[in-house]
Amino acid sequence: MKILVTAKRVPDPEQKVKVQGDAIDLSGMNFVVNPFDEYAVEAALRLKESSGAVDEIVVLTIGSKDVTQQLRSCLAMGADRGILVEGDDDSLDSEQTARIIKAVYERESPDLLLMGKQAVDGDNNQVAQLVAGKLDLPQACFAGQLELEGDASAITVGREIDGGMEFKKVPLPSVVTVDLRIVMPTAVKTAGSKDNQEYAEGPRYASLKGIMQAKKKKIDEISVGDLGVELEQWVKTTSVETPPSRSAGIKVESVDELVDKLQNEAKVL
Amino acid sequence: MSMYGEYDFLMIESLLGDEERMVRDSVRTFVRDRVMPIIQKHYRAGTFPTELIPEIAGLGLLGPTIQGYGGAGVSHLAYGLIMQELERGDSGVRSFASVQSGLVIHPIHTFGSDAQKERWLPGLISGELIGCFGLTEPDFGSNPSGMRTTARKDGDGYVLNGTKRWITNGNLSHLAVVFAKVEGEGTPEKPHIGAFVVERGTDGFSTLEIEGKLSLRASVTSELHFEDCRIPADNRLPEARGLKAALSCLNNARFGIAFGALGAAKACFFEALEYAKERVQFDRPIAGYQLVQRKLVNMYSDIVQGELLAFRMAELKANGQLNPAAISLGKRNNVKVALECARTARDILGANGVVDDYCPMRHMNNLESVYTYEGTHDIHTLIIGQRLTGLAAFSG
Ligand SMILES: Cc1cc2nc3c(=O)[nH]c(=O)nc-3n(C[C@H](O)[C@H](O)[C@H](O)COP(=O)(O)OP(=O)(O)OC[C@H]3O[C@@H](n4cnc5c(N)ncnc54)[C@H](O)[C@@H]3O)c2cc1C
Numbered sequence: 001m002k003i004l005v006t007a008k009r010v011p012d013p014e015q016k017v018k019v020q021g022d023a024i025d026l027s028g029m030n031f032v033v034n035p036f037d038e039y040a041v042e043a044a045l046r047l048k049e050s051s052g053a054v055d056e057i058v059v060l061t062i063g064s065k066d067v068t069q070q071l072r073s074c075l076a077m078g079a080d081r082g083i084l085v086e087g088d089d090d091s092l093d094s095e096q097t098a099r100i101i102k103a104v105y106e107r108e109s110p111d112l113l114l115m116g117k118q119a120v121d122g123d124n125n126q127v128a129q130l131v132a133g134k135l136d137l138p139q140a141c142f143a144g145q146l147e148l149e150g151d152a153s154a155i156t157v158g159r160e161i162d163g164g165m166e167f168k169k170v171p172l173p174s175v176v177t178v179d180l181r182i183v184m185p186t187a188v189k190t191a192g193s194k195d196n197q198e199y200a201e202g203p204r205y206a207s208l209k210g211i212m213q214a215k216k217k218k219i220d221e222i223s224v225g226d227l228g229v230e231l232e233q234w235v236k237t238t239s240v241e242t243p244p245s246r247s248a249g250i251k252v253e254s255v256d257e258l259v260d261k262l263q264n265e266a267k268v269l
Numbered sequence: 270m271s272m273y274g275e276y277d278f279l280m281i282e283s284l285l286g287d288e289e290r291m292v293r294d295s296v297r298t299f300v301r302d303r304v305m306p307i308i309q310k311h312y313r314a315g316t317f318p319t320e321l322i323p324e325i326a327g328l329g330l331l332g333p334t335i336q337g338y339g340g341a342g343v344s345h346l347a348y349g350l351i352m353q354e355l356e357r358g359d360s361g362v363r364s365f366a367s368v369q370s371g372l373v374i375h376p377i378h379t380f381g382s383d384a385q386k387e388r389w390l391p392g393l394i395s396g397e398l399i400g401c402f403g404l405t406e407p408d409f410g411s412n413p414s415g416m417r418t419t420a421r422k423d424g425d426g427y428v429l430n431g432t433k434r435w436i437t438n439g440n441l442s443h444l445a446v447v448f449a450k451v452e453g454e455g456t457p458e459k460p461h462i463g464a465f466v467v468e469r470g471t472d473g474f475s476t477l478e479i480e481g482k483l484s485l486r487a488s489v490t491s492e493l494h495f496e497d498c499r500i501p502a503d504n505r506l507p508e509a510r511g512l513k514a515a516l517s518c519l520n521n522a523r524f525g526i527a528f529g530a531l532g533a534a535k536a537c538f539f540e541a542l543e544y545a546k547e548r549v550q551f552d553r554p555i556a557g558y559q560l561v562q563r564k565l566v567n568m569y570s571d572i573v574q575g576e577l578l579a580f581r582m583a584e585l586k587a588n589g590q591l592n593p594a595a596i597s598l599g600k601r602n603n604v605k606v607a608l609e610c611a612r613t614a615r616d617i618l619g620a621n622g623v624v625d626d627y628c629p630m631r632h633m634n635n636l637e638s639v640y641t642y643e644g645t646h647d648i649h650t651l652i653i654g655q656r657l658t659g660l661a662a663f664s665g
Contacts, residue, residue, distance in 0.1 A: 208329030
């Protein structure tokens with residue numbers, strides 16, 4: 001079984017965002033792998049380690065040569081091979097990204113396309129759904145739990161919903177996106193998992209050995225042209241604004257006044 | 270927060286290779302997620318966070334430059350960055366790793382026989398064995414050549430007698446690398462100094478933890494006692510001849526400290542910077558006052574210079590050109606820089622600076638030990654002074 005994981009590079013969410021004119025100023029920014037994509041890599045590694053059914057984990061990223069750095073860090077975590085589609089990742093919209101992923105999917109024919117539920121830069125949460133639609137594949141988004149069938153014919157996806165969990169069993173191949181909870185200690189199970197198997201919470205740290213090995217792992221570089229993908233811009237950015245700063249709160253004298261304001265001013269009651 | 274991105278005026282980040290960057294980022298995340306949440310508790314309790322050992326070893330941070338025996342074989346620069354990130358967390362955690370890598374794994378790897386390497390290195394690198402390094406004695410600190418601990422050849426073994434004091438990891442350790450004067454070797458006035466591996470459980474070997482440290486509280490410091498302690502002749506490191514061997518270990522560890530101390534300095538600097546931007550007095554953030562800006566700029570400027578010094582040391586070390594005076598320069602300068610940054614950050618934080626919810630005072634206290642161990646600040650002054658003047662000023 002082969003798992004294709006997508007990984008986007010995003011500005012380190014711990015930094016302050018600077019807006020310059022009508023765009024976000026990316027100069028001098030530190031970049032990291034989109035956290036949800038890192039969780040997807042972690043989930044793929046757990047599937048591989050416990051099932052014995054996964055032969056290869058391939059990580060796909062789209063971007064300039066610089067993005068190799070983030071791709072290598074996924075390989076250092078333990079993924080087997082990388083694919084870099086050269087393009088300008090900042091200017092791609094969801095539709096264009098989905099087209100590229102579809103084309104790579106068709107070249108690689110993986111059994112599972114595992115993605116982060118969204119990238120924390122644009123927070124669009126669209127690409128996986130678009131890819132599944134284009135490929136006419138089953139999709140299960142926001143996985144908080146995964147359980148792979150023994151024969152790798154299907155995967156059960158646990159999704160957090162209001163008041164509980166919902167479980168969907170999807171046949172493979174399919175498209176699955178992961179949510180934060182997928183990196184909890186017992187979130188990923190396979191037929192080979194031991195009863196008491198627990199992972200440390202969170203995506204694993206790349207070990208020094210993993211980092212040294214990653215230098216020798218293969219990264220295939222493909223151009224958008226090679227993939228035969230047309231990339232006209234679908235989404236146009238018309239302006240970028242910082243959110244208005246919050247005005248100071250007020251103090252109410254009594255519960256009655258509070259209820260009155262909630263009813264008549266805020267209109268939430 | 271880091272010295273790169275918007276604060277990296279000199280683009281020091283570009284001096285790193287991909288490997289080094291990944292190593293640094295991995296250790297940084299580990300320290301953020303695993304060390305920071307528990308360090309205050311351990312510092313207060315005066316305990317070393319032993320629960321971190323499996324993960325520290327799993328990441329490959331013990332003996333990281335060693336090729337083989339389970340080591341990852343990373344560059345010296347990567348080693349320095351590991352020390353820096355660990356010490357950004359706490360000097361005690363960095364000390365643990367420094368001792369294990371620089372003072373235990375290194376001497377066994379450099380001065381041990383193949384059989385000794387096979388026997389101890391895999392366990393030390395995987396974290397199943399913890400080691401300590403016994404050079405200092407109650408009466409001999411800066412001047413270890415005066416040591417009183419002796420090793421007497423006796424049949425197919427050696428018998429050790431003496432006391433070592435201020436030994437990091439002592440009570441945690443499964444084995445100790447111990448330096449002793451070998452009776453009957455060299456001259457009676459100047460006997461040879463040899464290095465021996467003493468395993469826990471050996472009759473006549475005991476350890477006693479030193480209580481009441483106000484510095485490096487999240488690190489174990491002990492006294493080692495040897496009373497007619499008999500060890501097999503096989504436990505002597507054959508290639509360790511004289512104090513040179515001890516110095517080779519110290520040089521390794523001092524190199525790591527030149528990087529490590531800056532980790533503590535950066536932690537203090539960034540805490541002070543953030544604090545000064547937020548803290549309003551007399552109607553504006555204190556960062557807007559010239560006096561505070563000067564403090565911040567001095568810290569920043571010293572850290573960046575120290576960093577360039579450390580990077581140059583790594584370059585020289587990679588080329589096999591790192592000489593003792595250069596190491597002294599780095600240890601002396603960067604620990605002093607860190608100590609001053611910690612004090613200044615403590616000052617900028619006002620009263621908040623004296624509580625352990627903020628890092629500067631913990632780092633400040635820790636750095637007092639770092640200032641003293643691995644050659645005191647002044648001993649390094651004398652080493653550099655001797656190189657500059659050709660005159661040794663160590664003794665009468
Ligand atoms: C927390 C901690 C952990 C340690 N861990 C270890 C360890 O793992 N293994 C180990 O072997 N040791 C360890 N040490 C010991 C450390 O290396 C010694 O403390 C250090 O070498 C200084 O020795 P001393 O304390 O005896 O001070 P001294 O040598 O007595 O020095 C006292 C003062 O005199 C000054 N001085 C000494 N000689 C001269 C001179 N010729 N000219 C001018 N000034 C001089 C010094 O600079 C210092 O200011 C540790 C120490 C500490 C505090």
